[in-house]
Amino acid sequence: MRYYSTGSRSNPVSFAAAALGGLAPDGGLFIPEEIPSYPGNVKSSLGTMNFFDIAFETIRPYVRGELPDAVLMDLVHSAYPFTAPLIPVGDRLVLELFHGPTAAFKDFGARFMARAFSYLRRGEDKPLRILVATSGDTGGAVADGFYGVEGISVTVLYPKGRVTPLQEKQIAGLGGNISALAVEGSFDDCQALVKAAFADEGLRKRVALSSANSINVARLIPQAIYYSAAAGKAFAGKTDSDGEATPRVPGMNEHTAANAIHGVKAGSPITFCVPSGNFGNLTAGLYALKMGAPIRGFIAATNINKTVPDYLASGEYHARLSQATISNAMDVGAPSNFERMTAHWTLETLRGMIRGVHVSDEDTRKTIAAVHQQYSYFLDPHGAVGWRAVDILSAGEAPVRGPLAVLATAHPAKFAETVEPLAGPVKAPAAIKTALCRIAQARTIPAELSALADTL
Numbered sequence: 001m002r003y004y005s006t007g008s009r010s011n012p013v014s015f016a017a018a019a020l021g022g023l024a025p026d027g028g029l030f031i032p033e034e035i036p037s038y039p040g041n042v043k044s045s046l047g048t049m050n051f052f053d054i055a056f057e058t059i060r061p062y063v064r065g066e067l068p069d070a071v072l073m074d075l076v077h078s079a080y081p082f083t084a085p086l087i088p089v090g091d092r093l094v095l096e097l098f099h100g101p102t103a104a105f106k107d108f109g110a111r112f113m114a115r116a117f118s119y120l121r122r123g124e125d126k127p128l129r130i131l132v133a134t135s136g137d138t139g140g141a142v143a144d145g146f147y148g149v150e151g152i153s154v155t156v157l158y159p160k161g162r163v164t165p166l167q168e169k170q171i172a173g174l175g176g177n178i179s180a181l182a183v184e185g186s187f188d189d190c191q192a193l194v195k196a197a198f199a200d201e202g203l204r205k206r207v208a209l210s211s212a213n214s215i216n217v218a219r220l221i222p223q224a225i226y227y228s229a230a231a232g233k234a235f236a237g238k239t240d241s242d243g244e245a246t247p248r249v250p251g252m253n254e255h256t257a258a259n260a261i262h263g264v265k266a267g268s269p270i271t272f273c274v275p276s277g278n279f280g281n282l283t284a285g286l287y288a289l290k291m292g293a294p295i296r297g298f299i300a301a302t303n304i305n306k307t308v309p310d311y312l313a314s315g316e317y318h319a320r321l322s323q324a325t326i327s328n329a330m331d332v333g334a335p336s337n338f339e340r341m342t343a344h345w346t347l348e349t350l351r352g353m354i355r356g357v358h359v360s361d362e363d364t365r366k367t368i369a370a371v372h373q374q375y376s377y378f379l380d381p382h383g384a385v386g387w388r389a390v391d392i393l394s395a396g397e398a399p400v401r402g403p404l405a406v407l408a409t410a411h412p413a414k415f416a417e418t419v420e421p422l423a424g425p426v427k428a429p430a431a432i433k434t435a436l437c438r439i440a441q442a443r444t445i446p447a448e449l450s451a452l453a454d455t456l
C-alpha cells in the first residue's frame with residue numbers, strides 16, 4: 001500500500017515512511033491511496049473469527065510487503081492480550097474499549113504502533129524521538145506502548161492542569177525512555193507545538209522525529225479492528241458476556257440476549273455512536289465500513305467542542321479554540337483527522353455516513369447518574385456523551401434503526417472524580433491501581449517552540 005499526503009496526490013510513500021514520518025513533509029496527514037476491501041471469505045466470517053484473525057486481516061492490506069504475515073500475526077498477538085467486548089445494556093449495546101493497560105481505547109492504536117515502529121526500525125542506530133500531544137488519554141497509551149522499547153524515546157506534551165491526576169501519572173510516571181512536558185496552554189497549543197517542531201528543519205536535522213498522535217496512520221488503522229469485530233458479531237446476532245460491568249440477565253444466553261433485548265434479528269448492520277474529539281476513532285470506523293464490515297453508519301458524539309457536528313449541519317468548517325469539559329479527551333476545537341475525512345470523502349458522502357450530535361456537561365452528568373440507576377452500569381464521561389447523543393436522536397424525528405452500539409472509550413474508574421459523586425464507588429481495574437502508585441515527574445514549559453526544542 002502506498003500513502004499520500006492530504007496536501008497533495010504526488011510523491012506517495014511506503015507504510016514505513018508514512019508511519020515513521022508521522023506528518024507528511026508538506027504538513028499534510030498521510031492517507032492510504034485506497035481503502036482495501038476484505039476478501040469475501042473474511043467478510044462473511046467476521047462474526048465467527050477470533051479477534052487476532054480479524055486484527056490480522058484488517059491490518060494486512062495496509063502493510064503488505066513491509067510487515068511479513070508471520071511478523072504481523074506475532075505483533076497482533078503481543079499487542080492485544082485484551083479484547084473489546086460487545087455487551088447489552090438496556091435497549092442498546094456498549095462496545096467496551098477500555099480493557100487495555102491504560103483503560104482507554106487508545107491502547108489499541110498505540111500498542112500496535114509501538115510494535116510496528118520497533119520492527120520497522122530494526123537495524124537502525126540513530127535513536128528516534130516521538131513527539132506526542134495529548135488532551136489526556138493519548139499520552140498515557142503512547143507512553144505505555146513505547147515504554148522500554150529500545151532505540152525509541154517519547155516526549156509527551158500535555159496541557160498543564162487539564163488532565164486528571166491519574167492521566168498525569170500514566171503520562172509522567174513511567175520515566176526511562178518516556179519524558180513528559182506540562183505545557184502552559186491548551187491541547188491545541190500542544191498540538192501546534194508538535195506541528196511547529198516538525199516544520200522546523202534545523203530541529204529535524206538534529207533529531208530524528210516522529211509523531212504518535214492519532215494523525216499517525218500506524219495508530220489509525222488498527223482502530224478499525226474493533227469496529228469490524230463488533231459489527232460482525234452483531235450481524236451474527238451475538239454479544240459477549242465478559243464485559244467489565246455487564247449486568248447479568250438471568251436465563252439468557254448470548255444469542256437470545258442480543259435478540260430479546262434489542263428486538264434485532266441477525267443480519268442487520270450496526271450503527272456505532274462514537275464519542276469524538278480528534279476524530280481518529282471515527283475515521284477508523286469509516287475505514288472498517290469501507291472495507292466491508294456490516295456497518296449502517298455512525299453517530300459522531302461530541303461535547304461542546306462541536307466543530308464537526310456544526311460542519312455536518314451547515315457545510316462550513318470553522319476550527320475554534322477548545323473549551324474545557326468533563327470529557328477532557330474530547331476537548332478539541334480543531335480536530336486533526338477532519339483533514340483526512342475530507343480528503344477521502346465529500347461533504348455529501350460524509351453526511352450519508354455520519355450524524356453529528358453534541359452534548360453538554362450537564363447532560364453528560366445526568367446520563368452517568370441515570371444509566372447507573374437504571375442498569376447498574378457505569379459509564380465514563382466520554383461514553384456518557386455517546387449514550388446521551390443516542391437519547392437525543394431517539395427523541396427526534398429520525399431515530400436510529402437496527403442494532404446500535406455506544407463506544408465506551410474509557411473505563412469509568414479513570415474518571416472517578418466525575419463518576420463517583422454521580423453513581424457511587426467504581427471498582428478500579430488492576431491497570432489503574434498500578435498507575436496510581438506512580439509519581440508524576442513532568443517539566444513545565446511555556447507554549448513556545450524554543451522551549452520544546454531545548455528539551456530535545
Ligand SMILES: *Cc1c(COP(=O)(O)O)cnc(C)c1O
Nearest residue numbers: 137277278279280281329409410
Ligand atoms: C481520545 C479519546 C476520545 C476521542 O477520540 P478521537 O479519536 O480523538 O476522536 C474519546 N474518549 C476517550 C476516553 C479518549 O481517550
